[in-house]
Amino acid sequence: xxxxxxxxxxxxxxxxxxxxxxxxxxxxxxxxxxxxxxxxxxxxxxxxxxxxxxxxxxxxxxxxxxxxxxxxxxxxxxxxxxxxxxxxxxxxxxxxxxxxxxxxxxxxxxxxxxxxxxxxxxxxxxxxxxxxxxxxxxxxxxxxxxxxxxxxxxxxxxxxxxxxxxxxxxxxxxxxxxxxxxxxxxxxxxxxxxxxxxxxxxxxxxxxxxxxxxxxxxxxxxxxxxxxxxxxxxxxxxxxxxxxxxxxxxxxxxxxxxxxxxxxxxxxxxxxxxxxxxxxxxxxxxxxxxxxxxxxxxxxxxxxxxxxxxxxxxxxxxxxxxxxxxxxxxxxxxxxxxxxxxxxxxxxxxxxxxxxxxxxxxxxxxxxxxxxxxxxxxxxxxxxxxxxxxxxxxxxxxxxxxxxxxxxxxxxxxxxxxxxxxxxxxxxxxxxxxxxxxxxxxxxxxxxxxxxxxxxxxxxxxxxxxxxxxxxxxxxxxxxxxxxxxxxxxxxxxxxxxxxxxxxxxxxxxxxxxxxxxxxxxx
Numbered sequence: 001x002x003x004x005x006x007x008x009x010x011x012x013x014x015x016x017x018x019x020x021x022x023x024x025x026x027x028x029x030x031x032x033x034x035x036x037x038x039x040x041x042x043x044x045x046x047x048x049x050x051x052x053x054x055x056x057x058x059x060x061x062x063x064x065x066x067x068x069x070x071x072x073x074x075x076x077x078x079x080x081x082x083x084x085x086x087x088x089x090x091x092x093x094x095x096x097x098x099x100x101x102x103x104x105x106x107x108x109x110x111x112x113x114x115x116x117x118x119x120x121x122x123x124x125x126x127x128x129x130x131x132x133x134x135x136x137x138x139x140x141x142x143x144x145x146x147x148x149x150x151x152x153x154x155x156x157x158x159x160x161x162x163x164x165x166x167x168x169x170x171x172x173x174x175x176x177x178x179x180x181x182x183x184x185x186x187x188x189x190x191x192x193x194x195x196x197x198x199x200x201x202x203x204x205x206x207x208x209x210x211x212x213x214x215x216x217x218x219x220x221x222x223x224x225x226x227x228x229x230x231x232x233x234x235x236x237x238x239x240x241x242x243x244x245x246x247x248x249x250x251x252x253x254x255x256x257x258x259x260x261x262x263x264x265x266x267x268x269x270x271x272x273x274x275x276x277x278x279x280x281x282x283x284x285x286x287x288x289x290x291x292x293x294x295x296x297x298x299x300x301x302x303x304x305x306x307x308x309x310x311x312x313x314x315x316x317x318x319x320x321x322x323x324x325x326x327x328x329x330x331x332x333x334x335x336x337x338x339x340x341x342x343x344x345x346x347x348x349x350x351x352x353x354x355x356x357x358x359x360x361x362x363x364x365x366x367x368x369x370x371x372x373x374x375x376x377x378x379x380x381x382x383x384x385x386x387x388x389x390x391x392x393x394x395x396x397x398x399x400x401x402x403x404x405x406x407x408x409x410x411x412x413x414x415x416x417x418x419x420x421x422x423x424x425x426x427x428x429x430x431x432x433x434x435x436x437x438x439x440x441x442x443x444x445x446x447x448x449x450x451x452x453x454x455x456x457x458x459x460x461x462x463x464x465x466x467x468x469x470x471x472x473x474x475x476x477x478x479x480x481x482x483x484x485x486x487x488x489x490x491x492x493x494x495x496x497x498x499x500x501x502x503x504x505x506x507x508x509x510x511x512x513x514x515x516x517x518x519x520x521x522x523x
Contacts, residue, residue, distance in 0.1 A: 008046055012038050016053055025062030032057065032068045036075065044079045051076055051085055055092045066096065066104050074111040081118045083132035089115050090139035097146055102156050109147045109162035113169055116144045120173055127182055144170050148195060151202070161218045164202075167195040168222035175230045193236055199223050200240035208249065213262035217269045220244075224273035231284035238277075238288055245270055245295035252300040271301045278308040281315060317413075324415075388421050395422070 015038060019031035035054065039047050057069045073089045093115060096108040119140025122133040148170065150163030173179065174188035182188065202208065202219050211219075223237040244250065251257075252271050253264035277285055278292040285292075289312075296305040391414070398407045411419070 008049060009038070009043060012043065012046060012050060016050065019057070020053075025060075025064050028057070028060065028062065028065045029068050032065070032072060036068075036072050040072070040075045040079055044076075047076050047080050048082065048084055051088050055088055058092050058096055063101050063104060066099065066101075067107055070096065070104070070107050070111050074114050077114050077118050081121065083122060083130075083136040086115060086118045086122060086136040087132075087139045090119065090136070090143045094139075094143050094146060102159060106158050106162050109150065109159065109166065112143050112147050112166065116140045116166075116170065117173060120179065124178055124182060148198070151198060157212050157214055160212075160215050164199065164215070164218045164222050167199055168225055171195045171226055171233065172229055175233055192233065196223070196226055196233060196236045199226075200237070203240045203244050205247065205249065208244070213265055216266045220266070220269050220273055224277065227277055227285070228280060231282060234284040234288070238285075241270070241274060241277075242288070242291050242295050245274060245299045248298060250299065252304075254300065267299065271296065271299060271304060275301070275304050275308055278305070279311050281312050388418050388425075391418060392422055392425060 012035065015031050015034040019028050019035065022028045022031060032054070035050070039050060051073070054069060054072055057065055060066055060069075069092070073092050076085055077089045090112075093108045093112050097105055099105050099108070119137045123137040126133045144166060147166040148163055150159045151167055152160075152163070154160050154163065171192040174192040179185060179188050199219050199222055202211065203216070203223075208216060220241065223241055226233050226237040227241075250263060250267035250270050251259070252267050253259050259267070274292055274296055278289060278296070281289070293305045293309070296302070296308075391410070395407060395410060398410070414422075
């Protein structure tokens with residue numbers, strides 16, 4: 001710290017002194033954590049004065065202390081990217097790459113990504129040159145080269161994977177559009193080519209078969225990332241992936257093939273990367289579509305290749321629709337051009353995309369219900385000159401022949417303008433009045449009552465209604481008779497004095513009336 005000690009907060013000075021005087025590793029880690037909290041989150045401006053004292057802990061005997069230093073140095077570069085901090089961090093991580101603990105070396109290699117990006121950012125901020133920034137950039141490049149060498153020199157699987165990841169990230173950084181505008185862009189591109197070439201060499205025979213499975217998968221994904229993110233590096237990264245799939249070293253696993261789990265995982269990773277690249281269908285990958293299709297089929301992924309081709313066709317159709325709508329809105333010369341007027345294989349031939357072979361229509365389907373008209377439409381032999389009329393004839397013939405699948409396929413691919421015109425033409429076939437309205441206007445039929453209703457009940461329904469009644473248990477019939485008797489018995493109401501009795505029920509009055517009208521008995 002020197003002369004800057006008086007300018008630092010007492011909390012920072014106290015934590016740093018306690019970390020230096022501590023004898024246990026746990027205490028040192030605790031005080032380094034306090035420094036992390038004070039310097040990174042509260043007072044990052046003091047990092048320039050304190051970072052050199054923190055870097056001294058990289059030679060501590062405790063592994064946990066060295067890992068704490070890596071975390072603090074990486075965070076310092078992220079919150080305060082100055083030339084001095086980047087240079088000190090690069091020197092610290094370079095020294096830890098020689099550590100005797102593989103976990104410390106791996107953590108240093110992963111933390112170096114931040115330092116390399118920061119060094120390149122400083123280099124781009126001073127393209128004309130600056131002594132401090134140039135020194136930081138040189139230190140970052142040396143750190144990147146040391147870690148990239150682990151991809152081929154290390155015997156530890158984790159360290160080799162860390163070196164492969166550094167090759168991937170460095171190749172992407174050095175070929176970014178901002179980096180290509182620098183005066184030394186040619187040097188950066190050459191370095192990126194070398195890094196990608198190292199990844200390709202790892203996947204060549206016979207060395208690839210001796211590599212551990214995780215290393216092969218990491219290398220495949222690294223090349224795939226370079227292809228997907230940098231169009232100017234496709235020609236460097238793609239040949240290694242195509243060759244690996246074409247030679248049949250790794251295939252798509254199937255049930256009962258006896259393939260080892262490592263080979264199956266490598267084959268799956270290669271298939272996924274090739275599928276992603278093929279589906280991207282960018283300007284840089286379009287020239288590789290035929291080779292990608294062949295490579296996927298060679299490694300037993302024909303279904304994946306077919307799915308990718310269909311995806312490309314749908315994407316091309318959507319783009320064509322969008323361009324047509326824009327032309328229509330602008331009133332350009334393409335306003336009246338319909339999608340159906342473009343040949344089906346035109347886009348595939350222009351973009352070098354392999355077109356799928358159409359499935360021929362069966363002869364029986366062609367001879368029944370409009371199949372011949374469909375073949376004439378596909379060959380352009382209808383001769384009416386009106387696309388809407390020809391399409392209408394085809395659809396009506398297919399509907400008459402009950403070919404639902406063909407109708408749905410044509411409707412799904414029709415241009416919106418043609419479909420709208422067909423709807424207008426077919427509206428004459430609709431009823432003048434909806435069926436629901438007609439049903440609402442008709443008065444409801446009178447419901448028959450009494451004997452007429454019983455007469456209208458079919459005999460089968462009567463038997464169905466009577467059958468359950470005949471099958472009732474005797475106990476239920478007795479309970480029903482008992483309830484009927486209770487209902488027929490008159491209800492006795494207690495009569496109060498001075499109040500006239502209530503009139504008898506209508507049934508009782510009728511019985512009494514019938515009794516009064518009976519002739520008197522003869523003597």
